[in-house]
Amino acid sequence: xxxxxxxxxxxxxxxxxxxxxxxxxxxxxxxxxxxxxxxxxxxxxxxxxxxxxxxxxxxxxxxxxxxxxxxxxxxxxxxxxxxxxxxxxxxxxxxxxxxxxxxxxxxxxxxxxxxxxxxxxxxxxxxxxxxxxxxxxxxxxxxxxxxxxxxxxxxxxxxxxxxxxxxxxxxxxxxxxxxxxxxxxxxxxxxxxxxxxxxxxxxxxxxxxxxxxxxxx
Amino acid sequence: xxxxxxxxxxxxxxxxxxxxxxxxxxxxxxxxxxxxxxxxxxxxxxxxxxxxxxxxxxxxxxxxxxxxxxxxxxxxxxxxxxxxxxxxxxxxxxxxxxxxxxxxxxxxxxxxxxxxxxxxxxxxxxxxxxxxxxxxxxxxxxxxxxxxxxxxxxxxxxxxxxxxxxxxxxxxxxxxxxxxxxxxxxxxxxxxxxxxxxxxxxxxxxxxxxxxxxxxxxxxxxxxxxxxxxxxxxxxxx
Numbered sequence: 001x002x003x004x005x006x007x008x009x010x011x012x013x014x015x016x017x018x019x020x021x022x023x024x025x026x027x028x029x030x031x032x033x034x035x036x037x038x039x040x041x042x043x044x045x046x047x048x049x050x051x052x053x054x055x056x057x058x059x060x061x062x063x064x065x066x067x068x069x070x071x072x073x074x075x076x077x078x079x080x081x082x083x084x085x086x087x088x089x090x091x092x093x094x095x096x097x098x099x100x101x102x103x104x105x106x107x108x109x110x111x112x113x114x115x116x117x118x119x120x121x122x123x124x125x126x127x128x129x130x131x132x133x134x135x136x137x138x139x140x141x142x143x144x145x146x147x148x149x150x151x152x153x154x155x156x157x158x159x160x161x162x163x164x165x166x167x168x169x170x171x172x173x174x175x176x177x178x179x180x181x182x183x184x185x186x187x188x189x190x191x192x193x194x195x196x197x198x199x200x201x202x203x204x205x206x207x208x209x210x211x212x213x214x215x216x217x
Numbered sequence: 218x219x220x221x222x223x224x225x226x227x228x229x230x231x232x233x234x235x236x237x238x239x240x241x242x243x244x245x246x247x248x249x250x251x252x253x254x255x256x257x258x259x260x261x262x263x264x265x266x267x268x269x270x271x272x273x274x275x276x277x278x279x280x281x282x283x284x285x286x287x288x289x290x291x292x293x294x295x296x297x298x299x300x301x302x303x304x305x306x307x308x309x310x311x312x313x314x315x316x317x318x319x320x321x322x323x324x325x326x327x328x329x330x331x332x333x334x335x336x337x338x339x340x341x342x343x344x345x346x347x348x349x350x351x352x353x354x355x356x357x358x359x360x361x362x363x364x365x366x367x368x369x370x371x372x373x374x375x376x377x378x379x380x381x382x383x384x385x386x387x388x389x390x391x392x393x394x395x396x397x398x399x400x401x402x403x404x405x406x407x408x409x410x411x412x413x414x415x416x417x418x419x420x421x422x423x424x425x426x427x428x429x430x431x432x433x434x435x436x437x438x439x440x441x442x443x444x445x446x447x448x449x450x451x452x453x454x455x
Contacts, residue, residue, distance in 0.1 A: 118306075118307035119307060121270055121301075121307075122309075124296060125268055125270060125296060125299075125300055125301040126320035126368075127293075127296050127320050127323045127324060127371070128319075132323065136309065139309075139310075140309060
């Protein structure tokens with residue numbers, strides 16, 4: 001507790017970077033993954049089983065592999081190298097988004113698939129159009145959607161591979177709590193690493209409480 | 218008199234098997250129809266087609282003198298006139314008031330008129346004061362009544378009911394009977410799938426018999442106000 005309370009500006013910057021990068025990543029992943037998951041969950045189409053299998057596989061992709069692939073695109077010799085994004089928080093957001101979009105999509109898909117079939121029919125027979133019925137459907141499965149967002153956020157805030165490979169662990173710029181923990185532990189500062197871990201868990205807990213309260217409104 | 222619905226050679230197939238096959242059927246405005254038949258006879262399929270929630274696999278449907286095309290804009294407009302109450306109605310995860318106000322909001326009815334219609338419809342089903350309650354916390358019978366109130370609040374031209382007395386006690390069923398029986402007097406056409414063939418239900422109703430997706434010879438007209446049962450099928454409606 002003493003270690004946490006005495007944390008300096010660098011540590012709080014790392015905490016802020018973690019939250020900042022995770023928040024943007026979950027925002028973009030939600031914008032991509034929720035509609036994708038809902039569309040796949042609410043409709044029947046050819047190769048649906050194959051899409052589900054691919055999504056399930058992508059959930060298990062190692063973070064370093066995502067980091068490696070994005071690194072290849074963003075490095076100076078890569079196709080997007082001229083944007084100069086490598087070792088910036090933006091690169092970490094890109095990697096984080098790619099990492100968690102399958103998670104958000106999969107959770108959303110399962111929520112849509114498991115939802116009561118009567119929701120849409122009820123909204124339609126009460127006079128709602130397609131868009132309004134879909135919005136009502138989403139509103140009715142909001143717990144599942146929130147679970148998708150929480151799961152995605154939890155994954156991105158706790159990962160190391162993408163943050164390390166695409167952010168570079170630059171002090172005061174791209175260092176996150178997880179990369180700081182890895183660094184401190186490698187330096188033999190085990191207790192300090194644990195203190196950072198507790199701080200990371202606290203941030204994750206507070207975020208989840210905030211999201212849950214937001215959902216209950 | 219022009220029928221409200223005219224079905225011609227309507228079929229509905231699921232995975233190749235025929236669920237409904239109706240050569241001709243006419244439904245007139247302001248009348249109560251009973252859809253009678255065993256489970257799996259096509260009652261719910263027919264109700265879904267009449268509610269414009271499912272398109273027939275073949276055949277044509279005319280509604281109010283116009284052939285129904287499959288355009289979303291047409292179906293959306295027609296669904297504003299026709300409401301289906303499902304056998305196990307789904308109530309949205311919000312208050313009773315919000316559930317009933319949902320369809321009213323879509324029709325642009327807001328503010329005091331909306332509140333009045335919600336309260337009136339709740340009173341009709343004997344649930345005055347239930348507005349603030351959470352819909353998911355209601356009993357089965359109360360849910361059924363709220364769902365009926367939600368449909369009644371819209372003053373639909375056609376009310377389709379799928380086994381409305383299936384999940385309610387005798388007392389509630391009697392009350393719902395009374396409410397539903399009063400609708401044709403207000404110009405509402407009622408088509409009700411039910412196993413209940415009590416005299417109270419049959420009174421003043423046309424019967425559409427279904428078995429294995431086809432109209433049956435049970436299709437009879439129950440006509441007069443004294444409860445006398447009229448002749449066999451083949452009446453002008455078929």
